[in-house]
Amino acid sequence: MYLVSDILKEKGHNVWTVSPDTPLLEALQRLAEKNVGALLVTDGEKIAGILSERDVVRMIARKGVCPLDLPVHELMVREVITVTPRQSLDDCMKLMTEKRIRHLPVLEEGRLVGLVSIGDVVRWVIDDQLHKIHDLEGYITGSYGR
Structure with missing residues (x-):
């Protein structure tokens, strides 16, 4: 079973941020x-929210305009769902599906260490499923481990 930390090892720990007044x-x-x-959206070291493309599209659909000078704190999602590096990818998929979100900030001991997307x-x-299929095919055909 793969963990969030496995993704971060490959992807890296970069997280792109803006301030609430951006x-x-x-x-x-x-x-x-x-x-x-x-x-x-961060305020110092604290996560204040998250702003996605979907949030912008929904605001435009709701208001009928796109005020480009609007500070992001006026349309960001404030209740940010996070995961830890030790959580499984199954946990992430379940959270993303249930909460209808596409991005999960990764916190370790309260400190931001990355972000994973759907x-x-x-x-x-x-990739994991493909490896399992390959292994099963090898087992069935007798070529497993060759």
Whole structure:
């Protein structure tokens, strides 16, 4: 069973952040520049929220406008669901499915150490399944371990 720490070993520990007062335009530019779907909103060392592309789209659909000077704290999600490096990828998939979210900040002893996305988790789960299939095929055909 793979853990969040396995993803972070390969992916790295970079987390792209903005402050709560960052204008939406600047946050959108950062999303594009870093080619990511979400930014963690931090106030010093504290997680204040998370801002995703979905949040911006939903605000535009609701209000009918996109005020680019709006500070991100006005549309970020404040209740951020986190995981630890020791949690399984099955735990992550369950959380993401139940809560309908795509990004999980990773905290270790209260300190931010990374962020995993649904894409990261699915990639690892598929790779694990492919290895299991290969091993089973080898066992069935008698070529296992050759």
